[in-house]
Amino acid sequence: MLIKNPEQIRASEITPEAIYLDRRRFIQRGIGTALLTAIPASLASAASRYSTTEELTRLKDITRYNNFYEFGTSKGSPGIHAGALSTHPWSITVSGACEHPGNYDLADLIKAAEVEERIYRLRCVEAWSMVIPWQGVPMGKILKRFAPTSKARYVAFRTLLRPAEMPGQRRDILPWPYREGLRMDEAMHPLTLIATGLYGKPLPNQNGAPIRLVVPWKYGFKSIKSIVSIEFTESEPPTTWNLQGPDHYGFYANVNPAVDHPRWSQKKERRIGDIFKRPTLPFNGYAKEVASLYTGMDLRKHY
Amino acid sequence: MSALLPWLDETAHMYTPLKAIVFITALVPLALGIWDGFHDALGANLVEEITFRSGRWTLRFLLITLAITPLRKCTGWSGVVRLRRMLGLYAFFYACLHFTTWLWLEQFFSWADILEDLGKRRYILVGFGTFLLLLPLALTSTHGMQKRLGGGRWKQLHQLIYLAAGTALLHFFWLTKADYRDPLIYLCVLTSLYILRLPALEPWITRLRSRLKPPTTRG
Numbered sequence: 001m002l003i004k005n006p007e008q009i010r011a012s013e014i015t016p017e018a019i020y021l022d023r024r025r026f027i028q029r030g031i032g033t034a035l036l037t038a039i040p041a042s043l044a045s046a047a048s049r050y051s052t053t054e055e056l057t058r059l060k061d062i063t064r065y066n067n068f069y070e071f072g073t074s075k076g077s078p079g080i081h082a083g084a085l086s087t088h089p090w091s092i093t094v095s096g097a098c099e100h101p102g103n104y105d106l107a108d109l110i111k112a113a114e115v116e117e118r119i120y121r122l123r124c125v126e127a128w129s130m131v132i133p134w135q136g137v138p139m140g141k142i143l144k145r146f147a148p149t150s151k152a153r154y155v156a157f158r159t160l161l162r163p164a165e166m167p168g169q170r171r172d173i174l175p176w177p178y179r180e181g182l183r184m185d186e187a188m189h190p191l192t193l194i195a196t197g198l199y200g201k202p203l204p205n206q207n208g209a210p211i212r213l214v215v216p217w218k219y220g221f222k223s224i225k226s227i228v229s230i231e232f233t234e235s236e237p238p239t240t241w242n243l244q245g246p247d248h249y250g251f252y253a254n255v256n257p258a259v260d261h262p263r264w265s266q267k268k269e270r271r272i273g274d275i276f277k278r279p280t281l282p283f284n285g286y287a288k289e290v291a292s293l294y295t296g297m298d299l300r301k302h303y
Numbered sequence: 304m305s306a307l308l309p310w311l312d313e314t315a316h317m318y319t320p321l322k323a324i325v326f327i328t329a330l331v332p333l334a335l336g337i338w339d340g341f342h343d344a345l346g347a348n349l350v351e352e353i354t355f356r357s358g359r360w361t362l363r364f365l366l367i368t369l370a371i372t373p374l375r376k377c378t379g380w381s382g383v384v385r386l387r388r389m390l391g392l393y394a395f396f397y398a399c400l401h402f403t404t405w406l407w408l409e410q411f412f413s414w415a416d417i418l419e420d421l422g423k424r425r426y427i428l429v430g431f432g433t434f435l436l437l438l439p440l441a442l443t444s445t446h447g448m449q450k451r452l453g454g455g456r457w458k459q460l461h462q463l464i465y466l467a468a469g470t471a472l473l474h475f476f477w478l479t480k481a482d483y484r485d486p487l488i489y490l491c492v493l494t495s496l497y498i499l500r501l502p503a504l505e506p507w508i509t510r511l512r513s514r515l516k517p518p519t520t521r522g
Contacts, residue, residue, distance in 0.1 A: 272347045
């Protein structure tokens with residue numbers, strides 16, 4: 001929708017990568033106060049208390065190293081094939097236990113004025129990680145508009161199914177379309193983001209254009225891309241990787257260094273751009289914000 | 304030394320231009336890797352890409368080495384056999400790169416993690432086992448070792464390559480997440496190379512060879 005209405009694009013969304021990096025540098029050095037006046041006010045005010053100050057992963061790496069099997073199973077495939085995907089027009093079907101179901105145009109769903117920046121760590125289940133400056137809207141804000149009823153205990157999401165433009169869907173690698181889900185309290189958590197951009201630009205196709213989920217304390221596969229359906233459900237919805245390998249990929253999929261993937265350890269991760277690995281943190285470093293969502297749950301069982 | 308620079312080997316095989324060409328060509332994947340490394344073309348996850356490439360080239364050189372005998376049988380070109388040892392050693396060379404990458408860049412010599420990985424994950428164990436199978440083959444690849452062991456025993460030992468190629472491929476299958484297309488292609492090639500060795504196929508291969516041979520009679 002940002003492309004459709006260019007006049008609505010905020011200054012923060014067209015800031016070049018270099019300025020992003022500069023801004024971060026002087027904020028980190030703590031000497032940037034005077035210089036900050038040179039940066040558009042909207043950008044300075046966009047710094048969220050949820051954002052990390054860690055070094056950003058390069059845009060080049062964020063856009064050439066993707067798990068988006070709809071465009072092929074190698075990391076480079078989405079960057080090569082996703083350009084063919086047409087994201088205009090884009091509408092999202094809202095259904096299930098809510099008072100305002102329907103078919104919503106993306107532009108009606110997300111107002112440019114409420115878009116904010118969140119710099120999150122992204123930890124893939126494959127033991128690599130990135131730091132990505134997303135632009136988006138906290139998902140709770142959007143879901144509230146549909147007035148979910150008391151029966152809505154989970155939210156289920158689906159990715160676009162369009163084999164003509166998504167060559168990976170022409171082979172039965174995964175049961176298409178890709179599905180993911182969250183418990184209602186996870187979906188409403190202020191960290192949970194519906195992203196429409198990164199590095200100040202509309203989402204590149206290989207990163208899940210035009211609209212995707214970002215749940216920073218869960219493994220990356222939970223953060224479903226190119227969403228076309230949101231459904232409020234009473235019971236836990238089936239999710240793609242869980243269907244594919246129930247003992248490998250759980251419904252919760254919270255980042256947890258204590259629970260290994262059967263085929264590799266989750267104790268450490270390689271931050272993209274680094275050679276050697278670093279320790280992985282419980283809930284990907286967001287334990288303070290989200291650990292309370294899981295009190296009383298055995299996270300070894302509910303991995 | 305002769306194992307590393309085979310065309311200098313004066314005892315059994317003389318210098319051949321073909322050996323020199325194959326020797327240089329087999330280094331191209333390494334050279335490309337180094338070139339790509341200096342040009343930011345190894346992708347975002349450098350260590351993963353080095354691991355993938357060295358692993359694939361190990362498997363490819365194992366298959367190429369196993370293709371020598373069927374190639375000789377089908378074409379009658381006996382000279383090709385002289386390339387076999389060098390090609391086998393290249394499989395070991397890329398296996399060493401693969402193994403070192405895992406030991407150093409992936410695990411950073413953390414022995415506790417390495418042991419845990421070996422104990423818990425079958426694809427790691429079978430990969431490590433493949434390396435151990437290739438090790439005695441590389442160590443006994445020289446003419447000296449061949450003489451010391453005696454032709455029969457040496458030949459027996461070197462049949463381990465059939466097992467090693469199989470375990471290398473099993474390693475590939477077990478580490479694959481969802482898309483089995485690539486390991487299946489390698490499986491087809493390896494199976495064909497095994498089938499071509501079946502004694503039952505000998506008459507068929509002899510007939511094929513006679514058909515391939517250009518007519519020697521002149522008018």
